[in-house]
Amino acid sequence: MSLIKDAQRGLVTEEMKLVAAQEGVTEEFVRKGVAGGHIVIPVSPYRKVKICGIGEGLRTKVNASIGTSSDISDVSVEIEKVRQAELAGADTLMELSTGGDLADIRRQVVAATSLSVGSVPLYQAFIEAAQKKGAVVDMEADDLFRITAEQAKAGTNFMAIHTGINYETMKRLENQGRHAGLVSRGGAFMTAWMLHNEKENPLYAEYDYLLEIMKEHEVTLSMGNGMRAGAVHDSTDRAAIQELLINAELADKAFNEGVQTIVEGPGHVPIDEIQANVILQKRVTNRKPFYMLGPLVTDIAPGYDDRVAMVGAALSSSYGADFICYVTPAEHLALPTPEEVYEGVISSRIAAHIGDMVKLNKRDDDLEMGHARKALDWDRQYAVALNPKRAKEIRDSRMPADTDACTMCGDYCAVKIVAKHFNF
Numbered sequence: 483m484s485l486i487k488d489a490q491r492g493l494v495t496e497e498m499k500l501v502a503a504q505e506g507v508t509e510e511f512v513r514k515g516v517a518g519g520h521i522v523i524p525v526s527p528y529r530k531v532k533i534c535g536i537g538e539g540l541r542t543k544v545n546a547s548i549g550t551s552s553d554i555s556d557v558s559v560e561i562e563k564v565r566q567a568e569l570a571g572a573d574t575l576m577e578l579s580t581g582g583d584l585a586d587i588r589r590q591v592v593a594a595t596s597l598s599v600g601s602v603p604l605y606q607a608f609i610e611a612a613q614k615k616g617a618v619v620d621m622e623a624d625d626l627f628r629i630t631a632e633q634a635k636a637g638t639n640f641m642a643i644h645t646g647i648n649y650e651t652m653k654r655l656e657n658q659g660r661h662a663g664l665v666s667r668g669g670a671f672m673t674a675w676m677l678h679n680e681k682e683n684p685l686y687a688e689y690d691y692l693l694e695i696m697k698e699h700e701v702t703l704s705m706g707n708g709m710r711a712g713a714v715h716d717s718t719d720r721a722a723i724q725e726l727l728i729n730a731e732l733a734d735k736a737f738n739e740g741v742q743t744i745v746e747g748p749g750h751v752p753i754d755e756i757q758a759n760v761i762l763q764k765r766v767t768n769r770k771p772f773y774m775l776g777p778l779v780t781d782i783a784p785g786y787d788d789r790v791a792m793v794g795a796a797l798s799s800s801y802g803a804d805f806i807c808y809v810t811p812a813e814h815l816a817l818p819t820p821e822e823v824y825e826g827v828i829s830s831r832i833a834a835h836i837g838d839m840v841k842l843n844k845r846d847d848d849l850e851m852g853h854a855r856k857a858l859d860w861d862r863q864y865a866v867a868l869n870p871k872r873a874k875e876i877r878d879s880r881m882p883a884d885t886d887a888c889t890m891c892g893d894y895c896a897v898k899i900v901a902k903h904f905n906f
């Protein structure tokens with residue numbers, strides 16, 4: 483089964499109907515988007531999920547990445563992160579564990595959520611090689627494809643696959659150099675493996691085989707961004723552009739085979755380069771859904787990187803990015819806690835909404851909030867607030883003694899003063 487092939491035959495599937503209803507667009511709009519590769523709807527034959535459309539003309543979606551590390555590995559904490567991400571309103575999850583029993587952690591995470599779950603199969607392949615054979619460079623290509631199929635059967639809906647790292651991109655990287663090197667774990671594993679074994683990346687060399695696995699298990703392919711910049715001074719460089727071109731061509735090939743495909747984008751980008759990155763990516767990928775990793779727009783605010791990414795995500799979604807990966811305050815410092823996961827999702831949802839106000843002209847809630855503020859109608863304000871609980875907690879903790887205004891201006895509430903003299 484392929485949603486792309488169904489859509490191209492003119493069939494409107496249940497998934498397309500659901501997306502149309504959620505987004506307030508016509509079923510035909512969604513069908514055409516899927517048929518043209520501009521919209522994806524991650525599904526799995528092995529697990530029912532909350533349907534979520536990603537792509538052109540739809541609300542910008544937010545992904546929360548969770549998972550253990552080699553230092554901190556407690557599956558109960560990861561399950562709590564799932565809960566916090568869902569409470570905060572994440573649209574999808576990526577399970578990126580690199581510590582503990584990886585297959586078992588993924589099984590428990592998938593069982594704990596109804597959201598679409600993404601994975602990076604090469605993490606497990608490289609880490610198992612390190613555990614069983616002594617080094618990540620001892621990974622066998624067959625193990626990588628076997629694990630990819632196993633993760634698909636475990637109910638994974640989309641997978642980040644690092645196809646764009648090959649001898650060509652590595653040559654660009656070597657010729658040009660980098661201020662901050664490579665920061666993608668998948669990119670680092672794969673380049674180390676290629677250099678040690680003097681072999682081409684199997685995901686690139688055996689791409690047809692990979693597509694067979696994606697097709698058989700209906701996995702949505704997310705073309706990984708292994709060459710993404712890890713510092714603003716490395717943004718939009720030759721290695722990243724080379725990888726984008728390779729990924730764009732391979733994404734077309736996947737689409738022609740009926741495999742739904744997303745293309746991932748850069749990580750650290752100063753704000754004056756974001757629009758160019760979005761236009762370039764959309765143009766060369768034939769408007770495939772664009773999964774933006776951040777972007778982080780400055781490198782000097784560790785501890786606040788969720789806010790740094792908000793600026794980048796708001797701009798990138800306003801220019802056309804469709805899907806943004808959240809960033810938590812712990813980015814670059816530590817594995818996030820469940821509380822930091824919650825904060826990261828809320829920050830990204832705010833950014834996605836700001837972007838959608840421009841991209842989709844979605845401003846009705848803002849209008850409603852303006853009216854509710856003028857009327858000092860606090861319940862209406864909470865109802866439309868992106869995080870009503872937090873808004874109410876703050877007001878309730880500092881209520882005025884005898885006024886329906888708030889303690890910001892108290893007796894001198896501008897709203898009340900103006901209401902006495904004007905009748906808007």
Ligand code: SF4
Pocket residue numbers: 887888889890891892894895896897898
């Ligand atoms: S007191 Fe000030 S901040 Fe509070 S509602 Fe009135 S004008 Fe707004």
